Amino acid sequence: MEAATVVAAPVPAAAADAAAAKALEKKLLDLKLTPSLPPAKKAAAKVAPKKKLAGGSGGYVLEDVPHLTDYLPDLPSFPNPLQNHPAYSVVKQYFVNADDTVAKKIVVHKGSARGTHFRRAGPRQRVYFQPDEVSAAIVTCGGLCPGLNTVIRELVCGLHDMYGVTSVVGIEGGYKGFYARNTVELTPRSVNDIHKRGGTVLGTSRGGQDTAKIVDSIQDRGINQVYIIGGDGTQKGAATIHGEVQRRGLKCAVVGVPKTIDNDIAVIDKSFGFDTAVEEAQRAIDAAHVEASSAENGVGVVKLMGRNSGFIAMYATLASRDVDCCLIPESPFYLDGKGGLLEFAEKRLRDNGHMVIVVAEGAGQDLIAKSMRLADTHDASGNKVLLDVGLWLCAKIKDHFKKKAEFPITLKYIDPTYMIRAVPSNASDNVYCSLLAHSAIHGAMAGYTGFTVAPVNGRHAYIPFYRITEKQNKVVITDRMWARVLCSTNQPCFLSLEDVEKAGQDDEEPHLPLVEGENSLVKAPPLLCNGGNGAAALCNGAA
Ligand SMILES: Nc1ncnc2c1ncn2[C@@H]1O[C@H](COP(=O)(O)OP(=O)(O)OP(=O)(O)O)[C@@H](O)[C@H]1O
Numbered sequence: 001m002e003a004a005t006v007v008a009a010p011v012p013a014a015a016a017d018a019a020a021a022k023a024l025e026k027k028l029l030d031l032k033l034t035p036s037l038p039p040a041k042k043a044a045a046k047v048a049p050k051k052k053l054a055g056g057s058g059g060y061v062l063e064d065v066p067h068l069t070d071y072l073p074d075l076p077s078f079p080n081p082l083q084n085h086p087a088y089s090v091v092k093q094y095f096v097n098a099d100d101t102v103a104k105k106i107v108v109h110k111g112s113a114r115g116t117h118f119r120r121a122g123p124r125q126r127v128y129f130q131p132d133e134v135s136a137a138i139v140t141c142g143g144l145c146p147g148l149n150t151v152i153r154e155l156v157c158g159l160h161d162m163y164g165v166t167s168v169v170g171i172e173g174g175y176k177g178f179y180a181r182n183t184v185e186l187t188p189r190s191v192n193d194i195h196k197r198g199g200t201v202l203g204t205s206r207g208g209q210d211t212a213k214i215v216d217s218i219q220d221r222g223i224n225q226v227y228i229i230g231g232d233g234t235q236k237g238a239a240t241i242h243g244e245v246q247r248r249g250l251k252c253a254v255v256g257v258p259k260t261i262d263n264d265i266a267v268i269d270k271s272f273g274f275d276t277a278v279e280e281a282q283r284a285i286d287a288a289h290v291e292a293s294s295a296e297n298g299v300g301v302v303k304l305m306g307r308n309s310g311f312i313a314m315y316a317t318l319a320s321r322d323v324d325c326c327l328i329p330e331s332p333f334y335l336d337g338k339g340g341l342l343e344f345a346e347k348r349l350r351d352n353g354h355m356v357i358v359v360a361e362g363a364g365q366d367l368i369a370k371s372m373r374l375a376d377t378h379d380a381s382g383n384k385v386l387l388d389v390g391l392w393l394c395a396k397i398k399d400h401f402k403k404k405a406e407f408p409i410t411l412k413y414i415d416p417t418y419m420i421r422a423v424p425s426n427a428s429d430n431v432y433c434s435l436l437a438h439s440a441i442h443g444a445m446a447g448y449t450g451f452t453v454a455p456v457n458g459r460h461a462y463i464p465f466y467r468i469t470e471k472q473n474k475v476v477i478t479d480r481m482w483a484r485v486l487c488s489t490n491q492p493c494f495l496s497l498e499d500v501e502k503a504g505q506d507d508e509e510p511h512l513p514l515v516e517g518e519n520s521l522v523k524a525p526p527l528l529c530n531g532g533n534g535a536a537a538l539c540n541g542a543a
C-alpha cells in the first residue's frame, strides 16, 4: 500500500489501548512517517510558525511557504497530468518556473534592496498527489461575502477538470462542521450553477475553532487537501490547523483562500467580494442622494460595513461623487465645535440644500462608547460587537437641528448593511474567484501547504499564513488615497497634527523630507478643514 494512503487513514478508536497504539506507531514508523499521538494525548499544541527564508543577491528575500516534503522527505512526486490535458497542452510555458517569485514591493528606487518576495502561484511540472489519491475538503468560515459560491464551484470543477480529482466534500457550517456535522459530497454537477447565488451553499459560522477536533476529523476522514475560505480570523484558524497537521505528520495540504468584503487582509492586492460590495453600496448612496436632494435641507445617512477598515466606505464615496462626508474607523472625527461634523453639515446645507454622509460601521466607536458608557461585548469569534454608529449619528444630527427652529431638516437613514454582502459576485469578482481557486489547487497538488493564495501586485502568489495574519489591512489616512476622498468631498479632516503623526507611524512607506516651500505640511493653507483642531494637513500630498 502506498504511504500516502495510509497516513490519511483514520486512527482506530481503540488506539487508546497501549498495545494498539504501539502497533500503530510501529506501522507508521515503518512507513517513515511521524506517528499520530494516541487520542488521550491529542491536544493541539500551539507551535510557532517556522519561517522559510532564502536570501539572494541585491537584498532579495524569498518568504517561502511550507512544503509537504519539509516533514515527509520521502514523498514521491509524479508528472503533472495537465501536460496531457487537451486544453492546456498547447499552452506555451504553461508551467511556472520553479524559481518564479513575486515582489511584495513594486515601486523601487535605483539603490533600494530588492526586498521581500513570495512564491509565484501556478501549476508545477511535478505534483505530489495522484488524482485518485486526493480526498479534498472545502469549508467556508466567517461572514458572508459575494463570490464564496464561485470559489467553491471552481475548486470542485478545477480539481475535477484539470487534475481528474473526483473526491471532494464540503464541510457544513464553518469550522465546527468538521466535528459536529456530516460532510456533503461535491461534484461538478452539484455545484454547476451555485455561482449565481449569494451566500455559501456550505453555510458558515463564527467561533467553534477547536483545532484538535478539526484535525482529528481531517485524519479520520482521510482528507488530504483542505481548502479554507475565510477572512483574517479564518486564516489564523487555518494556520493552527496546518501547525497541528504538520505536528501529526499528516500528508495533508492546508490552503487558505482569503475572503472578506472589508478588504482588511494584509499584503494582498484586494480580497474577493470587495468590488461587488462597493458596487452594491453605490445603490444605497444613490438612493440617499435622491432622497436628500428632493427634500428641503435633506440629509441622507448611509451606514456601510467595515469593522476596523473603512475601504468599502472610502471606495464607495470615491466612486459615487455624491457624498459630502465619509467617516471611517481609521480617521477619528468629532461632532461639536469649530471644524466639527455638525458645523460642516450646517454649512453644506446652507450652500447646497442637501448632503449625503457615508459612515463605516466601525467609525466613531470611541465617541459612542463615551456617550453611552456601555461595556464591550464580543461575538463567538472574539470580534468586538460594534455600537450602531448610524442610528447614533442620525440622533445627534436631528438633536442639533431641532435646537435651530429656523433650520428644519429632513433626514433619511439607509442601512444596507447585509444587502451589500448577500448578493452574488459581479463579473470581475467571478473571474477573480476562479483564478484564486485554480491557483489554490495548483499549489496543493504541487505539495505546498500552510499558505494563503492571493494576488500581490497583480500576480498570484503563495503567502505564508503568518504574513497574512500578523496585522490587518487598514486605510492609511496619511496616504494619497484618503486625501483623494477628502478632496472629493471637501469635508473637514477632523485631525490634529498629533493624529496625523500617529497615523503615519503605521505607514510602511518612509516619509520623504519635503522640498522646502513645496507641499509643506506646516506652511500649506488649510485646504478643507476650516481650521478644525488646527489640522491643515491631509490634502497636501494629494497630487
Ligand atoms: N485567532 C484565531 N485562532 C484560531 N481561530 C480563529 C481565530 N480567530 C478567529 N478564528 C476562527 O475563524 C473563524 C472565522 O473568524 P471570524 O468570525 O473572525 O471571521 P473572519 O474569517 O475574520 O471573516 P470576516 O471577519 O470577514 O467575517 C471562526 O470559526 C473563528 O473561531
Ligand SMILES: O=P(O)(O)OC[C@H]1O[C@](O)(CO)[C@@H](O)[C@@H]1O
Pocket: 142, 143, 144, 206, 231, 260, 261, 262, 305, 306, 307, 361, 379, 421
Ligand atoms: O455577520 P455578522 O456576525 O453580523 O458580522 C458582521 C461583520 O462581518 C463583516 O461583514 C465582515 O465579514 C463586517 O463588515 C461586519 O462587521
Ligand SMILES: [Mg+2]
Pocket: 142, 231, 232, 233
Ligand atoms: Mg475578520
